[in-house]
Amino acid sequence: MNPLIDVQHINLSIPTGHVLQKRKTILHDISFQVKQGTSTAYLGTNGAGKTSTFRILCGLMKPDSGQLVFDGKVMPHGLPPKRFGFMPEQPYFYKNLTPQELLTGLSRLSGMDNKQINKRIQYWAEKLHFSKVLKQRLSTCSKGQVQRVGLAQALIHQPDFILLDEPLSGLDPIGRACVRDVIHDEIKRGATLLFSSHILDDAEAICDQVIILKAGQTVFSGDIQSLLSSDDTWMIKALWDKQPADIHQHGEIKQMIDGNYYIQASSIHSRDAIIQNILNTEGATLISVEAEKKTLEHAFVDLLQMDKGEETYASHR
Amino acid sequence: MQAIAEIAKLTFSDAIRNKIFYGVFAFFILLFITAAALASVTMGRTELMILDLGLGSISILGNLMAIVITIQALQQERESRTLYVLVTRLEQRWKYIIGKFIGLAAVLALQIILMCALLGLCIALFGEVYWQSYIQACFATILEIWLVIGIALLFAQSSSLFLAILLTLAIDIAGRFTFTIRQLGEQSDNPILQSLTQAMYYILPNLEAVNLRNQAGYIAQYDWSQLAQILGYSISEIILLLCVCSLIFQRKNLA
Numbered sequence: 151m152n153p154l155i156d157v158q159h160i161n162l163s164i165p166t167g168h169v170l171q172k173r174k175t176i177l178h179d180i181s182f183q184v185k186q187g188t189s190t191a192y193l194g195t196n197g198a199g200k201t202s203t204f205r206i207l208c209g210l211m212k213p214d215s216g217q218l219v220f221d222g223k224v225m226p227h228g229l230p231p232k233r234f235g236f237m238p239e240q241p242y243f244y245k246n247l248t249p250q251e252l253l254t255g256l257s258r259l260s261g262m263d264n265k266q267i268n269k270r271i272q273y274w275a276e277k278l279h280f281s282k283v284l285k286q287r288l289s290t291c292s293k294g295q296v297q298r299v300g301l302a303q304a305l306i307h308q309p310d311f312i313l314l315d316e317p318l319s320g321l322d323p324i325g326r327a328c329v330r331d332v333i334h335d336e337i338k339r340g341a342t343l344l345f346s347s348h349i350l351d352d353a354e355a356i357c358d359q360v361i362i363l364k365a366g367q368t369v370f371s372g373d374i375q376s377l378l379s380s381d382d383t384w385m386i387k388a389l390w391d392k393q394p395a396d397i398h399q400h401g402e403i404k405q406m407i408d409g410n411y412y413i414q415a416s417s418i419h420s421r422d423a424i425i426q427n428i429l430n431t432e433g434a435t436l437i438s439v440e441a442e443k444k445t446l447e448h449a450f451v452d453l454l455q456m457d458k459g460e461e462t463y464a465s466h467r
Numbered sequence: 468m469q470a471i472a473e474i475a476k477l478t479f480s481d482a483i484r485n486k487i488f489y490g491v492f493a494f495f496i497l498l499f500i501t502a503a504a505l506a507s508v509t510m511g512r513t514e515l516m517i518l519d520l521g522l523g524s525i526s527i528l529g530n531l532m533a534i535v536i537t538i539q540a541l542q543q544e545r546e547s548r549t550l551y552v553l554v555t556r557l558e559q560r561w562k563y564i565i566g567k568f569i570g571l572a573a574v575l576a577l578q579i580i581l582m583c584a585l586l587g588l589c590i591a592l593f594g595e596v597y598w599q600s601y602i603q604a605c606f607a608t609i610l611e612i613w614l615v616i617g618i619a620l621l622f623a624q625s626s627s628l629f630l631a632i633l634l635t636l637a638i639d640i641a642g643r644f645t646f647t648i649r650q651l652g653e654q655s656d657n658p659i660l661q662s663l664t665q666a667m668y669y670i671l672p673n674l675e676a677v678n679l680r681n682q683a684g685y686i687a688q689y690d691w692s693q694l695a696q697i698l699g700y701s702i703s704e705i706i707l708l709l710c711v712c713s714l715i716f717q718r719k720n721l722a
Binding site: 205234236256 | 469470473474476477480481482484485543544547548549551552553554555556557558720721722
């Protein structure tokens with residue numbers, strides 16, 4: 151399948167000082183492809199360069215070098231306006247306008263005709279559950295409602311390509327489920343999606359492709375299954391009076407509130423060594439051994455190899 | 468054209484509901500009542516005194532409004548990320564600047580018209596003035612405010628709200644003394660100072676050139692050629708300012 155978007159060797163630096171104007175490189179030779187009809191999660195820690203990449207795609211920022219190819223054509227000024235929808239991170243728009251007025255204006259800017267506009271606004275207001283506030287000023291809407299209006303404006307003109315910067319932040323679980331459903335529907339319609347998120351469970355549920363950034367560099371780009379299927383881990387549950395010798399060398403041990411010990415093994419070799427150790431120790435009982443499938447969060451943390459991440463990884467188990 | 472009209476419409480709808488707009492209007496009414504009360508106990512033609520005070524207040528409030536509303540609108544649009552969803556829908560970025568100018572110009576023109584109408588009503592209660600020259604002066608005030616919006620749009624692209632307001636205010640004030648600045652340079656023997664003041668004279672927008680308030684109500688009407696000159700100057704200056712704004716905005720990284 152041909153890529154709809156092909157980002158080639160993009161570098162970006164921004165001025166950091168007011169007087170001396172030192173420059174800091176925030177994107178180093180970023181390259182990735184987004185295939186037509188796929189849903190791609192663009193992940194990275196804070197400051198990794200996700201929003202900057204999106205701004206380059208939208209034509210809001212110009213890269214120092216590199217190019218963007220959309221549907222086989224080089225786009226020096228960003229994606230073609232009529233063919234993509236963009237939702238920025240935590241938008242709050244014109245406070246004095248109503249969602250109806252905002253969406254009408256933005257739809258007209260996207261070249262939609264008046265007959266379609268009202269019908270589409272009603273459709274999205276119902277689908278994203280903001281019908282009640284459609285004629286209420288945006289200043290009186292909740293953060294979640296504004297977020298959903300933001301999503302509606304990105305989708306209202308039925309774009310081929312949808313670019314969403316943190317679409318799930320600020321939403322309650324019901325709102326997140328609603329947005330997930332909408333995204334699934336858009337993929338079914340044939341749209342291509344690229345989105346960033348810090349809520350990795352949701353990202354895992356929505357995406358089939360993943361791009362992971364670390365400090366402005368791509369560290370992974372590809373199919374989510376290839377990322378998750380590698381290196382499954384095992385959780386061994388045991389009970390003992392005296393800890394088996396050398397067991398700590400093969401995995402991390404934690405005693406839980408039920409009094410049992412949980413040992414995490416990250417390879418078959420470690421798993422077997424731990425089991426052997428428990429069985430050979432008098433007074434130690436092996437309770438269970440379970441294979442744990444990697445989640446996107448585990449894979450993400452493993453890939454970035456952060457100290458802080460490792461804590462999250464352990465606590466998640 | 469539709470894109471410009473839509474941005475102008477969104478800008479107008481948002482700005483017309485801005486609380487500052489009503490605050491300034493309320494302040495003007497209060498100021499006007501005070502002036503009328505003072506004028507009624509002073510010697511001379513009360514209606515002319517009210518006219519002078521009123522037109523002066525309209526100009527000052529209009530200038531301040533133009534600076535604050537323009538800069539605030541652009542800065543808030545950037546902070547709220549509305550700018551991003553607007554610009555990403557445009558084929559050319561300059562349409563945003565033109566649309567923004569038209570929207571803000573319409574809001575402020577409406578405000579000036581309302582204040583001038585209210586002032587006219589009150590003047591009529593105290594006596595008669597030459598209405599044609601009054602209307603011409605009101606029209607010139609609108610042109611002056613539009614020029615100030617152009618200047619504010621230029622500086623609103625700076626990342627600092629305070630700096631943008633300060634620079635616009637500085638140009639607004641300096642723009643009222645361009646003749647004086649040039650005369651000062653001519654009186655000097657220093658050729659560098661002469662060139663500098665000469666350059667300032669040509670670069671700075673001449674806001675005093677569009678001021679018809681001094682004789683409004685006192686003379687029957689201003690000469691049509693003078694009005695045409697003011698209109699021509701204002702329009703060409705606004706076009707120049709918008710071109711510079713568009714050029715800067717076109718190249719700007721919207722981070």
